[in-house]
Amino acid sequence: MFVGALPRWRLCRRQGTAECAGRSTRTRGGAVLFACGDDASVSSRLALVSNGLPGRMALEVAQAALRRGLELVPFSLTGERTATAAVECTARDDTTGTERSVQVQLVRPAERAQLATKLKKEYPNVICVDFTQPQAVIPNAAWYVENGFDFVMGTTGGDTSALYQMVARSARYAVIAPNMAKQIVAFQALVELLGREFPNAFRGYRLEVIESHQASKLDTSGTAKAVVASMLQSWGITGFGGEQDIQKIRDPALQVSRMGVPESCLQGHAFHTYRLTSPDGSVRFVFQHNVCGRRVYAEGTIDAVCFLDRQRRAGADQKIYDMIDVLRSGGML
Amino acid sequence: MFVGALPRWRLCRRQGTAECAGRSTRTRGGAVLFACGDDASVSSRLALVSNGLPGRMALEVAQAALRRGLELVPFSLTGERTATAAVECTARDDTTGTERSVQVQLVRPAERAQLATKLKKEYPNVICVDFTQPQAVIPNAAWYVENGFDFVMGTTGGDTSALYQMVARSARYAVIAPNMAKQIVAFQALVELLGREFPNAFRGYRLEVIESHQASKLDTSGTAKAVVASMLQSWGITGFGGEQDIQKIRDPALQVSRMGVPESCLQGHAFHTYRLTSPDGSVRFVFQHNVCGRRVYAEGTIDAVCFLDRQRRAGADQKIYDMIDVLRSGGML
Numbered sequence: 001m002f003v004g005a006l007p008r009w010r011l012c013r014r015q016g017t018a019e020c021a022g023r024s025t026r027t028r029g030g031a032v033l034f035a036c037g038d039d040a041s042v043s044s045r046l047a048l049v050s051n052g053l054p055g056r057m058a059l060e061v062a063q064a065a066l067r068r069g070l071e072l073v074p075f076s077l078t079g080e081r082t083a084t085a086a087v088e089c090t091a092r093d094d095t096t097g098t099e100r101s102v103q104v105q106l107v108r109p110a111e112r113a114q115l116a117t118k119l120k121k122e123y124p125n126v127i128c129v130d131f132t133q134p135q136a137v138i139p140n141a142a143w144y145v146e147n148g149f150d151f152v153m154g155t156t157g158g159d160t161s162a163l164y165q166m167v168a169r170s171a172r173y174a175v176i177a178p179n180m181a182k183q184i185v186a187f188q189a190l191v192e193l194l195g196r197e198f199p200n201a202f203r204g205y206r207l208e209v210i211e212s213h214q215a216s217k218l219d220t221s222g223t224a225k226a227v228v229a230s231m232l233q234s235w236g237i238t239g240f241g242g243e244q245d246i247q248k249i250r251d252p253a254l255q256v257s258r259m260g261v262p263e264s265c266l267q268g269h270a271f272h273t274y275r276l277t278s279p280d281g282s283v284r285f286v287f288q289h290n291v292c293g294r295r296v297y298a299e300g301t302i303d304a305v306c307f308l309d310r311q312r313r314a315g316a317d318q319k320i321y322d323m324i325d326v327l328r329s330g331g332m333l
Numbered sequence: 334m335f336v337g338a339l340p341r342w343r344l345c346r347r348q349g350t351a352e353c354a355g356r357s358t359r360t361r362g363g364a365v366l367f368a369c370g371d372d373a374s375v376s377s378r379l380a381l382v383s384n385g386l387p388g389r390m391a392l393e394v395a396q397a398a399l400r401r402g403l404e405l406v407p408f409s410l411t412g413e414r415t416a417t418a419a420v421e422c423t424a425r426d427d428t429t430g431t432e433r434s435v436q437v438q439l440v441r442p443a444e445r446a447q448l449a450t451k452l453k454k455e456y457p458n459v460i461c462v463d464f465t466q467p468q469a470v471i472p473n474a475a476w477y478v479e480n481g482f483d484f485v486m487g488t489t490g491g492d493t494s495a496l497y498q499m500v501a502r503s504a505r506y507a508v509i510a511p512n513m514a515k516q517i518v519a520f521q522a523l524v525e526l527l528g529r530e531f532p533n534a535f536r537g538y539r540l541e542v543i544e545s546h547q548a549s550k551l552d553t554s555g556t557a558k559a560v561v562a563s564m565l566q567s568w569g570i571t572g573f574g575g576e577q578d579i580q581k582i583r584d585p586a587l588q589v590s591r592m593g594v595p596e597s598c599l600q601g602h603a604f605h606t607y608r609l610t611s612p613d614g615s616v617r618f619v620f621q622h623n624v625c626g627r628r629v630y631a632e633g634t635i636d637a638v639c640f641l642d643r644q645r646r647a648g649a650d651q652k653i654y655d656m657i658d659v660l661r662s663g664g665m666l
Contacts, residue, residue, distance in 0.1 A: 181616070182534055183535060186531045189531070193523065193526065193530075197522070198661060200663055201660055278629060281625075282626050282629060283622075283623070283625075284622075285516065285623075286620070286623075287619070288618065289616075292614075292616075295613060296611060296615060296616045327534055
């Protein structure tokens, strides 16, 4: 039954070898299923470039790749002014249980041409992951497209419209998504779906929204804004003004006492609570999604990489995807 | 836009008169929209019988009908051994703001034939609502069908299969639903939908389920069991054994301290909390639906009555409905 639920996975009995470098799940019969990287030769294996090192999200992605048994390319695009020359990426491989470590060289803009040549030669099945800077979105995407690299774009704040147009004109496959945490994307999709399927199901309900992020985040949570917009559009909520009514908690003491943020997560968290109360106060719904750190985004990114690899190997007509597409494909963590 | 969203509602400018007995909503232009009971003559108005008085749910339904401006028939089917002769039902009409009160006579099985004759003559557009006893489901449904009354069956525990067959063989319209709280039904539908649309989106997550009901409820919450079954089927949850792992809170002190149940609701509440935690503990989702008292079920029942009235007036082919159908129609609270 489990095998049937994951029809795209290929059965493999040689765990931990070069031909089985993907994330594995042992079935009852002892066979092992791999999500990606299941090609036989090293040269055609799926490899991942995590661009944006030494940035924290790029590092998370590199570590998640190592955990999931993917081949991490020892090069990463970085900015002109990065002082570091290399970053050591280390994680325990979930499949083999052994610690894996890759020294990743940082490649500045002037050295990109040589890197492209090297990647094309040594990693024909590469996928680039981009967690860089808003101003790098278009130049990086241009580099991917020109050199024939499929990619996952997690960097936000760039010119999304230009990005879509560039990919649409090319023959490249890409996942472009502002939020790689697929469980949160699923929640957002459901909020929208509820309004579409069951309009006004919460007619007259009052809404209260509280979000907490690290004190350095000045603006209101984009996720909260998107969720609230969906609710206001068709749930039938009354008396909520929009963004200005979303309560932002940025005071660490309040984050701990009121939101239950662990002290170890004060520097990096995304906690959201939505409370809905019926007009007479007798019914209350609460929805919470609380994230510490960045690991969930990196895990979703690896799902997106594996998904993209399957789509291109299948020669899919659709070229540009988002996390909803990844979710629909079956969730490959 | 609001008018467009409720296409079946009819525009009426004489609020509070016999021809406008439905629940109203004032539009920006000052026009008033009515959900049901919008026929011109008293004899053809939608009327509601709340069977099962003096039972608490039947009383809630009668009060909700008065709040929503529906005509409450002053008779109610009751059991052979009911000692009471009549029940005073009182509520403030949401539309007119005035208190309405109806003295409802309780009708024992031997007097049913006369009641049927009276209803047919004086309330040609009646809909019967049934919150009675499991053993009354089939005899009551037979009475509705034989006498040509459409009905909403909220009584659970009867022979549902026989009930469906009986209605299917008849020309009657019916809403049959074990849970009339449409927001909770919407939540249950979404839980199922998430698994279907995004299989394994919560792969590897741990689940914790706690439910609290009045101390007199001995069995596990049926809603919790249904939600858990949906989650286990396709969310990718691991390590949850099923019903035995649902934590039942029946101790009033714990209900207050741990679940936040107001003391005034200890005798009648349904609180549910589902917690999902990612394998590494960095992500947590919480879903809660907390109900005090029975009002939400009665409100949903009135929605079902109004929905059924619209369906039969439109001559719909489908005859048997559930709360999902009511929800899809647009939520008529």
